[in-house]
Amino acid sequence: MFTRLALIGLAVALVLPATAQEVTPADPAVPPAGPEVQAPVGAVQRPAPPPPPARKFDPMPVALLQGLDKVTARTSTFEAKVGEPVTFGQLTILVKACQKASPIDPPESAAFLDAQERRADGTMVPVFQGWMFASSPALSAMEHPVYDVWVKDCRKSDSKARSSSKP
Numbered sequence: 001m002f003t004r005l006a007l008i009g010l011a012v013a014l015v016l017p018a019t020a021q022e023v024t025p026a027d028p029a030v031p032p033a034g035p036e037v038q039a040p041v042g043a044v045q046r047p048a049p050p051p052p053p054a055r056k057f058d059p060m061p062v063a064l065l066q067g068l069d070k071v072t073a074r075t076s077t078f079e080a081k082v083g084e085p086v087t088f089g090q091l092t093i094l095v096k097a098c099q100k101a102s103p104i105d106p107p108e109s110a111a112f113l114d115a116q117e118r119r120a121d122g123t124m125v126p127v128f129q130g131w132m133f134a135s136s137p138a139l140s141a142m143e144h145p146v147y148d149v150w151v152k153d154c155r156k157s158d159s160k161a162r163s164s165s166k167p
Contacts, residue, residue, distance in 0.1 A: 055101055055102075055105050055108075056101070056102045056105065057099035057100065057101055057102070057108075057110070058099065058100055058101075058102060059097065059098070059099055060082075060098045060099065060100050060109075060154035060155055060156055061081060061082050061098070061155075061156065061157065062079050062080070062081055062082070062098065062154065062155045062156070062157060063079065063080050063081075063082070063095045063098040063109075063111045063113075063151060063153075063154055063155075064077065064078075064079055064151070064152045064153040064154070064155060065077070065078055065079070065080055065086075065088075065093065065095075065111075065149055065150070065151060065152065066078075066149070066150055066152050067088045067089070067091075067147060067148065067149045067150075068147065068148040068149075069089055069146065069147060070145070070146055070147065070148065071146055076088065077152065079155070080093060080094075080095045081095070082095050082096065082097060082098055083095070083096070088147065088149060089146065089147055090117050090118050090119075090146070090147075091115050091116070091117055091118075091127065091144075091147055091149065092115070092116050092117075092118065092124065093113055093114070093115045093149060094113070094114045094115075095111050095112070095113055096112040096113070096114060097111065097112040098110075098111040098112075098151075098154040099111070099154060100153070100154040107134075107135070108133065108134065108135050109133070109134040109135075109151060109152070109153050109154040110131055110132065110133045110134070110151065110154075111131070111132055111151045111154060112130065112131050112132075113128060113129070113130070113131075113132055113142075113149070113151075114126075114128070114129045115127045115128040115129070115142060115149065117144070127142060127144055128142035128143075128144075128149075132150060132151040133151065134150075134151045134152055134153060134154075137150040137151070
């Protein structure tokens with residue numbers, strides 16, 4: 001093991017002084033650059049890959065949400081128009097924005113939800129406010145002892161079937 005380390009250290013000591021070039025910057029505020037490494041003769045110089053394009057999201061007027069009542073174990077799928085509150089059990093959910101990735105990008109839908117719970121005395125208590133993503137529901141989940149709500153999709157218009165339940 002010691003001989004390998006000694007050989008590597010010797011090789012580094014022999015190679016570094018031969019390839020290191022001292023660069024003096026024109027501006028004294030610019031720190032000196034490190035040693036430049038020369039490409040071996042005959043090596044193909046490849047340009048750096050381009051940065052990934054920015055994903056484009058299109059605003060949609062309707063969010064498709066799914067809710068779970070943990071007491072009855074029933075799930076319901078319902079639609080909510082942006083700006084119009086909907087109720088699910090004791091929750092009032094207001095979708096403030098719903099966006100869907102363009103068709104050429106990987107599929108993704110995201111909605112900004114504001115959920116409040118109506119208590120027995122009639123007061124509204126904030127439960128959740130933030131973005132939910134259809135592909136990663138656990139990333140920004142609503143934590144509630146009775147209800148779970150998550151985003152399934154964003155759509156251009158609402159369908160005729162407003163709600164469905166599975167016993």
